[in-house]
Amino acid sequence: MKVILANPRGFCAGVNMAIKCLEEAVRMFGSNIYVYHEIVHNRYVVDRFTQEGVTFVDELEDVPEGSILLFSAHGVSPAVRAIARERNLQTIDATCPLVTKVHLEAIKYSRAGYNIILIGHEGHDEVIGTMGEAPESITLVETAEDVQKLEFPADAKIAFLTQTTLSVQEASQVIAALRERFPQIESPPKEDICYATTNRQEAVSILSQEAELVLVLGSQNSSNSKRLQELANDNAKRSFLIDGAHEIRAEWFEGVETVLITAGASAPEVVVQECVDYIVREYGAEVAQRTIQEENVKFPLPKELRRLQTASQQQ
Incomplete structure (x- = not known):
């Protein structure tokens, strides 16, 4: 059996920034931190921070007044920001640029x-x-x-x-x-679908042609991950969206010679490697990396966090 590892896959610049933001906040202030919704739509990531003591909330009323609150990578409305101000919350905005x-x-x-x-x-x-x-x-x-x-x-x-x-x-x-x-309709000068979404979809579209089975690492509530699975299905490939190796089923591999593995933009590389290790161990598979696009995008940490970092270093 052969495993093709699609590149690019996994964390995009926005997700990477949001996760580093939360990691740094935990390092600076301890685990008594709140996040509005999931920091990114990935079960592994959310469970990891929950185990560290971070609290994810869907209602700002659940955040004690004066607490530290992160806005997730997905962004929030002005109404949410107004409520946060009313509750005197110390907000850090990890919205993807x-x-x-x-x-x-x-x-x-x-x-x-x-x-x-x-x-x-x-x-x-x-x-x-x-x-x-x-x-x-x-x-x-x-x-x-x-x-x-x-x-x-x-x-x-x-x-x-x-x-x-x-x-x-x-x-x-x-x-x-x-x-x-509406022939008169206008649009922004640059399209809104992000580079990472486009690149990961392109990689699946091209590389799935060489495989009988496609495994997409990502959670069910991850929009970009679901799109990858749907794209593989559209290419008449058997595909499954999974959170990790524990969800793999042996019957998926019957008659399969080549497996394509990719990951949505919010799925960490550790879950990809767990799946690769499983297939190598169970089927003696050979692994090949295939790169369709190079990605070098990076986003700085939010300005609120950088200010807090500077203030902390001056104390």
């Missing part, structure tokens, strides 16, 4: 009087945060069929934005439907 970019675009288009069409998945943390920037101006669509239900005047000012972790192919279909329905 590429998500912040979408928020700023929403604000810009709203102030200019545009009707904003946001392409994304209802209920996703990133979508909730973006819509919160201009709730009176934003309409959410998920599919090309949703576009046909939109009721705007023919001459309306319209712009579209996208969730950063969408399937490139599916988003393209929705965008094409929007452009056909």
Whole structure:
């Protein structure tokens, strides 16, 4: 058996920044830290920090006044920030800069009087945060069929934005439907789907052609991980989205000569290696790394954390 390890895979720059941010906060202040929602959508990562004493909350009312609170990589709405200020919380914003970019675009288009069409998945943390920037101006669509239900005047000012972790192919279909329905529609100068999402999908699209089985490391609530599995399925490959080697089933490997392994942008490399080790141990597999795109993107830690670091060093 042969294992192809897709590159790029795993942590993107935004996830890496958010996790390092939480690690540094724990190092500086101890484990009595709160995070609004999951820091990233990955069970292994969340469980690791929970075991260290970090508390993840879905309601800010659950955070004691004056506590340290991190906003997750997915971003939050202005309403959440206002509640945090009212509760005198010491906030550290670990929002991915590429998500912040979408928020700023929403604000810009709203102030200019545009009707904003946001392409994304209802209920996703990133979508909730973006819509919160201009709730009176934003309409959410998920599919090309949703576009046909939109009721705007023919001459309306319209712009579209996208969730950063969408399937490139599916988003393209929705965008094409929007452009056909509303030829005047505007979009940001640079697309919103992030580089990491695009690169990981491209790697799966190309490399899955050489495999009979695709394993995607990632959690079920990870949008970009689910898109990778769906893409492999679209290529008529058997694929499974798993959190780790403990979920692997022997029957998946019947008649399989080549396995492609990749990981969503919020899945740590340790779970990838556990799966590789399992397949090597059980099937004597040979492992080959295959790189489709090089990634060198890095994001600095949030300015609030850097200020606290500086203050700590001066004491």
